Amino acid sequence: MGVEIKVDNLTKSFGKSLIWADVSLTIPAGEICVMLGPSGTGKSVFLKTLIGLLKPDTGSIVIEGTDIASCSEKDLYEIRKLFGVLFQDGAMFGSMNLYDNIAFPLREHTKKSESQIREIVLEKMDLVGLLGTEDKLPGEISGGMRKRAGIARGLVLDPEIVLFDEPDSGLDPVRTSFLNQLIVDLNAQIDATFLIVTHDINTARTVPDNIGLLYHKHLAMFGPREMLLSSEEPVVRQFLNAQRVGPIGMSEEKDADELEAEKDQDLPPLPPIPMQLEPSSGIPRRSQREPGGWCRDNGVTPPPGSFEANMSMTTKV
Amino acid sequence: MLKPVGTAGTLFAFFLDVLRALFRRPFQLREFIQQSWFIASVTIIPTALVAIPFGAVIALQVGGLIKQFGAQSFTGSASVLAVIQQAGPIATALLIAGAGGSAIAADLGSRKIREELDAMMVLGIDPIQRLVVPRVLAAMMVAFFLNGLVSVVGVGGGYVFNVILQDGTPGAYLASFTALAQLPDLYVGLVKAVIFGLIAAIVACYKGMNAGGGPKGVGDAVNESVVITFLLLFVVNFVLSTIYLQLVPPKGG
Numbered sequence: 001m002g003v004e005i006k007v008d009n010l011t012k013s014f015g016k017s018l019i020w021a022d023v024s025l026t027i028p029a030g031e032i033c034v035m036l037g038p039s040g041t042g043k044s045v046f047l048k049t050l051i052g053l054l055k056p057d058t059g060s061i062v063i064e065g066t067d068i069a070s071c072s073e074k075d076l077y078e079i080r081k082l083f084g085v086l087f088q089d090g091a092m093f094g095s096m097n098l099y100d101n102i103a104f105p106l107r108e109h110t111k112k113s114e115s116q117i118r119e120i121v122l123e124k125m126d127l128v129g130l131l132g133t134e135d136k137l138p139g140e141i142s143g144g145m146r147k148r149a150g151i152a153r154g155l156v157l158d159p160e161i162v163l164f165d166e167p168d169s170g171l172d173p174v175r176t177s178f179l180n181q182l183i184v185d186l187n188a189q190i191d192a193t194f195l196i197v198t199h200d201i202n203t204a205r206t207v208p209d210n211i212g213l214l215y216h217k218h219l220a221m222f223g224p225r226e227m228l229l230s231s232e233e234p235v236v237r238q239f240l241n242a243q244r245v246g247p248i249g250m251s252e253e254k255d256a257d258e259l260e261a262e263k264d265q266d267l268p269p270l271p272p273i274p275m276q277l278e279p280s281s282g283i284p285r286r287s288q289r290e291p292g293g294w295c296r297d298n299g300v301t302p303p304p305g306s307f308e309a310n311m312s313m314t315t316k317v
Numbered sequence: 318m319l320k321p322v323g324t325a326g327t328l329f330a331f332f333l334d335v336l337r338a339l340f341r342r343p344f345q346l347r348e349f350i351q352q353s354w355f356i357a358s359v360t361i362i363p364t365a366l367v368a369i370p371f372g373a374v375i376a377l378q379v380g381g382l383i384k385q386f387g388a389q390s391f392t393g394s395a396s397v398l399a400v401i402q403q404a405g406p407i408a409t410a411l412l413i414a415g416a417g418g419s420a421i422a423a424d425l426g427s428r429k430i431r432e433e434l435d436a437m438m439v440l441g442i443d444p445i446q447r448l449v450v451p452r453v454l455a456a457m458m459v460a461f462f463l464n465g466l467v468s469v470v471g472v473g474g475g476y477v478f479n480v481i482l483q484d485g486t487p488g489a490y491l492a493s494f495t496a497l498a499q500l501p502d503l504y505v506g507l508v509k510a511v512i513f514g515l516i517a518a519i520v521a522c523y524k525g526m527n528a529g530g531g532p533k534g535v536g537d538a539v540n541e542s543v544v545i546t547f548l549l550l551f552v553v554n555f556v557l558s559t560i561y562l563q564l565v566p567p568k569g570g
């Protein structure tokens with residue numbers, strides 16, 4: 001049914017270079033969250049810290065009462081059984097074919113017979129649309145297929161938390177939208193907690209229940225999708241709407257002169273908030289909220305044209 | 318300034334981790350056999366090719382020197398000592414590091430940057446136990462046998478050169494074997510080879526598993542692992558030789 005991840009005051013640096021500081025957020029059980037941020041802001045580092053592959057300098061990550069940041073190696077191995085992880089390029093084991101790759105966690109961690117394993121592996125491969133490629137080696141297939149194989153391997157142990165590292169990077173827009181649909185369908189089906197890390201704005205605008213924005217070594221904002229998409233906060237507004245006007249420059253922050261020059265420029269209006277991607281079965285996900293619900297509850301008027309079916313997904317710059 | 322010290326420390330800590338994982342079951346027999354086969358296949362031919370000139374050069378040098386002393390009757394023995402105690406283990410280790418170690422570092426390095434190692438750890442599998450231990454043991458075993466190969470080929474090469482080029486008498490060359498050489502010389506050669514194999518594999522695995530920053534990082538890791546291994550080998554060889562000469566008095570002195 002998914003479990004909650006409570007992150008408190010997390011700080012991580014490598015040697016002298018600070019990656020991010022004071023990140024606090026709660027990833028609610030069973031919901032889809034997107035962590036958005038420009039390349040190199042430490043999104044992958046954040047994911048790896050959540051699974052205990054990297055130790056944070058300070059702070060805690062509590063899952064089912066265990067603090068990942070300070071627990072013993074043994075507890076860490078236990079907790080990791082709750083996770084399914086899709087690494088950036090799938091991280092398939094190069095020496096095994098796809099079938100053996102996906103069967104690997106089952107062979108390592110369960111006492112299932114080969115025929116039971118076969119059943120589960122084929123079911124998961126079917127789920128991600130990879131039936132018929134069992135005998136292929138990871139090096140022989142496209143990046144998109146590797147990612148889907150990575151998802152299948154991450155799912156075989158029925159995880160409570162699924163982490164995706166840039167599921168949409170390196171894919172064409174059509175494949176990206178298929179993959180996003182797959183993610184939403186999976187969430188509807190297994191009800192696990194999903195955290196997607198990406199720099200793709202369209203994914204962030206349409207897929208999740210909650211969005212976080214990692215920018216300039218800190219968590220700029222984290223909250224419900226509609227809250228961030230209707231936010232007037234300059235960084236959030238600029239990034240989520242892919243605008244040039246705002247505090248973010250080509251390389252990190254703009255300097256004072258540039259900001260001064262922009263002062264009188266009118267901010268382009270907020271684009272309409274798109275509908276959230278629905279499961280293809282048509283049955284709403286458990287954690288799905290009614291379109292416009294958050295805006296109404298919080299007395300925020302969404303930008304004109306929001307929540308209209310079939311509206312254009314592209315944002316005007 | 319203190320970086321090399323830190324690296325040495327983490328390298329040693331890595332060695333201890335490997336030592337601990339050595340006793341964890343199940344032992345990865347398949348990986349061990351595959352790796353042994355692989356390391357042997359990339360090192361045997363170059364080793365044999367290097368061993369012949371090695372033996373020949375030593376025979377020529379030692380032979381010439383000994384002639385000046387008028388101690389030709391010791392030629393065979395001196396060459397054998399030089400090959401078995403020094404040249405054999407060093408040639409073995411250079412090839413294990415240069416051919417085997419670089420392949421290990423490249424393999425583990427590319428797994429590291431493809432995040433395969435992270436994926437393994439998330440699946441609750443310790444890459445040290447699964448990947449490093451079999452490689453280290455394989456390198457040690459192959460070093461043991463390669464050392465035998467180098468000794469035989471080197472001594473053979475020395476014999477041929479001494480007899481053909483330096484007009485040595487075949488009988489005298491063989492008969493002098495036992496004049497200076499003794500059985501412990503053979504053992505120390507083997508022990509050295511095994512230790513050098515261990516060092517080469519540990520450094521290669523350590524560098525590979527800590528590769529970073531894309532394909533270039535893997536190249537750097539391979540490069541560094543070979544250089545570091547070579548440096549360590551000469552230091553360790555010096556230390557081992559000194560200890561050995563203290564413990565086992567040379568024969569016929």
Ligand SMILES: Nc1ncnc2c1ncn2[C@@H]1O[C@H](COP(=O)(O)OP(=O)(O)O)[C@@H](O)[C@H]1O
Nearest residue numbers: 014019037038039040041042043044045046529
């Ligand atoms: N193991 C590591 N050691 C040192 N620096 C690292 C390590 N992993 C990542 N970094 C640095 O952290 C920063 C963020 O990396 P990353 O999380 O991969 O960014 P992204 O948001 O694109 O996923 C980069 O500058 C990278 O060089």
Ligand SMILES: [Mg+2]
Nearest residue numbers: 043044088166
């Ligand atoms: Mg990344």
